[in-house]
Amino acid sequence: MTQHAGPLAGKRIVLGVTGGIAAYKAIEIARRLVDAGAHVAPIMTDAAQHFVGTTTLSALASEPVRTELWHDPETPIPHTKVGQGADLILVAPATAKLLSAYRSGFSHDLLTNTLLATRAPVVVCPAMHTEMWEHPSVVDNIAVLRERGVHIVEPEPGRLAGGDTGMGRLAEPARIVAAVESVLGPRDLAGVRVVVSAGGTREPIDAVRVIANRSSGKQGYAIAAEAAARGADVTIVSTVELSPPFGTTVVAVETASQMEAAMREAASSNDVIVMAAAVADFRPATTAGGKIKKRDGVPDIVLEPTPDILAGLGAAKRDGQVLVGFAAETDDLVANAQAKLEAKRLDLIVANDVGAAQVGFAHDTNAVTMLRPGAEPVEIDLAAKRDVARAVIDTIVEIMRAR
Numbered sequence: 001m002t003q004h005a006g007p008l009a010g011k012r013i014v015l016g017v018t019g020g021i022a023a024y025k026a027i028e029i030a031r032r033l034v035d036a037g038a039h040v041a042p043i044m045t046d047a048a049q050h051f052v053g054t055t056t057l058s059a060l061a062s063e064p065v066r067t068e069l070w071h072d073p074e075t076p077i078p079h080t081k082v083g084q085g086a087d088l089i090l091v092a093p094a095t096a097k098l099l100s101a102y103r104s105g106f107s108h109d110l111l112t113n114t115l116l117a118t119r120a121p122v123v124v125c126p127a128m129h130t131e132m133w134e135h136p137s138v139v140d141n142i143a144v145l146r147e148r149g150v151h152i153v154e155p156e157p158g159r160l161a162g163g164d165t166g167m168g169r170l171a172e173p174a175r176i177v178a179a180v181e182s183v184l185g186p187r188d189l190a191g192v193r194v195v196v197s198a199g200g201t202r203e204p205i206d207a208v209r210v211i212a213n214r215s216s217g218k219q220g221y222a223i224a225a226e227a228a229a230r231g232a233d234v235t236i237v238s239t240v241e242l243s244p245p246f247g248t249t250v251v252a253v254e255t256a257s258q259m260e261a262a263m264r265e266a267a268s269s270n271d272v273i274v275m276a277a278a279v280a281d282f283r284p285a286t287t288a289g290g291k292i293k294k295r296d297g298v299p300d301i302v303l304e305p306t307p308d309i310l311a312g313l314g315a316a317k318r319d320g321q322v323l324v325g326f327a328a329e330t331d332d333l334v335a336n337a338q339a340k341l342e343a344k345r346l347d348l349i350v351a352n353d354v355g356a357a358q359v360g361f362a363h364d365t366n367a368v369t370m371l372r373p374g375a376e377p378v379e380i381d382l383a384a385k386r387d388v389a390r391a392v393i394d395t396i397v398e399i400m401r402a403r
Contacts, residue, residue: 006036006037006181006185006386006387006390007181007184007185007186007229008033008036008037008038008177008180008181008184008185009036009037009038010037010038010039011037011038011039011087011088011184012038012039012041012085012086012087012088013033013038013039013040013041013086013087013088013089013090013180014041014042014043014082014083014086014088014089014090014114014118014120015029015030015033015040015041015042015043015061015090015091015092016042016043016044016045016089016090016091016092016094016098016111016114016115017042017043017044017045017048017052017057017091017092017093018045018047018048018091018093018094018095018097018098018111019045019046019047019048019049019050019051019095019097020048020051020093020095020127020128020170021051021127021161022092022093022127022169022170023048023051023052023093024051024052025092025093025170025172025173026042026048026052026057026092026093027052027056027057027060028173029090029092029173029176029177030042030057030060030061031060032173032174032177033090033177033180034060034061034062036177036181038062039062039063040061040062040063041061041062041063041066041082041086042057042058042061042063042064042065042066043065043066043067043082043110043111043114044057044065044066044067044111045067045098045109045110045111046067046109047095047097049067054067066082066110067110068110069109069110069113080117082110082114083113083114083115083116083117083118083120084117084118084119086114086118086120087120087184088120088121088122088123088180088183088184089114089115089118089120089121089122089123090122090123090124090125090176090180091111091115091122091123091124091125092123092124092125092127092153092170092176093125093126093127093170094124094125094126094127095126095127095128096126096128096132096135096138096141098111098112098124099124099126099138099141099142099145100137100138100141102115102116102124102141102145102150103141103144103145121149121151121183121184122149122150122151123150123151123152123153123176123179123180123183124145124150124151124152124153125152125153125155125170125171125176125179126138126142126152126153126154126155126168126170127155127168127169127170128155128168129160129161129162129164129166129168130160130164130166130167130168132168133155133167133168134167151179151183153171153175153176153179153246154171155167155168155169155170155171156169156170156171156172157169172243174243174245175243175245175246176246178225178228178229178245178246178247179246179247181229182228182229182230182231182246182247185229185230186230186231187230187231188230188231188397189227189230189231189232189393189397190230190231190232191231191233192227192231192232192233192271192272192400193232193233193235193269193270193271193272194224194227194232194233194234194235194270194271194272194273194274195234195235195236195237195263195266195267195270195272195273195274196220196221196223196224196227196234196235196236196237196274196276197220197236197237197238197259197263197274197275197276197277197309198217198219198220198221198224198236198237198238198239198240198242198276198277199215199216199217199220199238199239199240199277199278200212200213200214200215200217200239200240200277200278200279200280201213201239201253201254201255201256201258201259201277201278201279201280201306202239202254202255202280203255203256203280203282203283203284203306204255204284204287205284205287205288205292205299205301206287206288206289206290206291206292207288207289207290207291208291209291209292211280211282211283211284212280213278213280213361214278214361214362215240215277215278215328215361216240216361216362217238217239217240217242217277218242218362218363218364218385219276219326219360219366219385219388219389220236220238220274220276220277221236221238221240221242221245222385222386222388222389223274223276223389223392223393224236224245224248225245225246225248225386225389226386226389226390226392226393227272227274227393228245228246228247228248229245229246229247230393230397232272234247234248234249235248235249235250235251235266235270236248236249236250236251237251237253237259237262237263237266237277238250238251238252238253238277239252239253239254239259239277251266255283256279256280256283256306256307256309257306257307259277259279259309260307260309260312263275263309263313264312264313264316267313267316267317267321270321271320271321271322271400272321272322272324272396272400273313273321273322273323273324274324274392274396275309275310275313275323275324275325275326276324276326276350277326278326278328278361279306279309280306281305281306282303282304282305282306283303283304283305283306284301284302284303284304285302285303285304286302308344310323310325310340310344310346311343311344313344314344314345314346315345317345320403322347322348322396322399322400323344323345323346323347323348324346324347324348324349324350324392324396325340325341325344325346325348325349325350326349326350326351326352327340327349327350327351327352328351328352328354328360328361329351329352329353329354330353330354330355333351333352333353333369334351334369334371334377336351337349337351337369337371338371341371341372341373342373347372347373347399348370348371348372348392348395348396348399349370349371350368350369350370350388350392351368351369351370351371352366352367352368352369353367358382359382363385364384364385365382365383365384365385366380366382366383366385366388367379367380367381367382367383367388368380368388368391368392370391370392370395372395372399378391378395
């Protein structure tokens with residue numbers, strides 16, 4: 001399996017955990033950071049230990065949890081050592097108390113001392129009840145921290161402690177890790193506008209049934225996440241309900257016609273177009289207004305072609321615009337992809353054999369062959385879809401630099 005070094009590989013990240021019910025999510029955040037190659041040094045406040053045990057976090061992080069400002073056998077001033085040695089400090093969850101102390105410079109424990117004794121970038125992920133999140137003092141503290149350059153991953157709506165629902169739920173671990181990647185990763189797409197299509201279109205037969213395919217949208221979302229992490233302004237035209245990657249905007253569509261309209265509109269203002277969606281090639285020529293009943297017998301469904309979105313984008317491509325297509329094949333992978341590359345005026349095509357094990361639709365892994373005009377094919381062996389996305393974005397950056 002080909003390994004692509006990500007932006008967190010070798011980075012030292014201090015993970016601060018404060019005393020909120022969402023502290024349990026810090027365990028998953030630590031695991032994801034370590035899996036991405038980061039060295040995770042955890043700090044827990046006294047209140048955090050009421051929700052999560054130090055043993056669990058120590059086991060999944062890269063070193064034991066620190067909890068005290070004093071009595072560290074390694075150094076008499078742990079906050080200085082930890083803060084100065086960090087590439088980034090992440091606080092997840094961050095309570096209203098932490099936000100207030102950090103804003104005012106109240107250094108009362110190891111975590112707040114570390115935050116004040118570092119010049120590393122800081123990412124803060126608030127989590128609290130809706131009433132607290134909306135309180136003017138908290139709103140003001142967030143605004144001041146933002147002005148000082150602190151990166152804020154805002155909470156999400158959802159079920160909160162106590163059974164109520166509202167804004168204040170800690171952002172999902174994947175979104176938090178993506179925010180960290182965005183801060184520490186290369187910014188080689190800063191100022192670049194990217195649109196990515198994702199998922200499989202659904203063409204209605206009647207009010208209930210559709211013609212669809214098995215595309216999960218995971219590869220398209222991985223590409224969008226990677227582009228956003230590297231500074232791009234990213235829009236996803238999507239048929240699926242996956243959690244939007246940090247820093248992206250989603251335009252929801254369902255049919256090929258809807259996707260065509262959304263992609264044509266986006267193409268007029270974007271620098272890079274990645275057509276990762278699996279668009280249905282055919283649709284019913286007519287759609288029943290209600291549900292077709294079984295008692296009426298097997299219906300005759302006449303099909304017609306859907307619009308060739310990629311060909312239309314290629315025909316309308318502006319000078320300097322990068323157009324990327326995907327080819328999901330079951331045979332003659334390179335030959336079919338090469339023909340598509342040439343016929344549709346693409347700058348890059350990413351082809352995969354969806355009949356191979358653990359490749360393509362619905363899997364978290366993929367194996368692809370990338371083709372460019374006048375260049376030898378590049379094969380990416382079975383890897384996580386985010387690693388494949390990194391290779392695709394690397395190639396897009398190469399194309400842009402060559403121009």
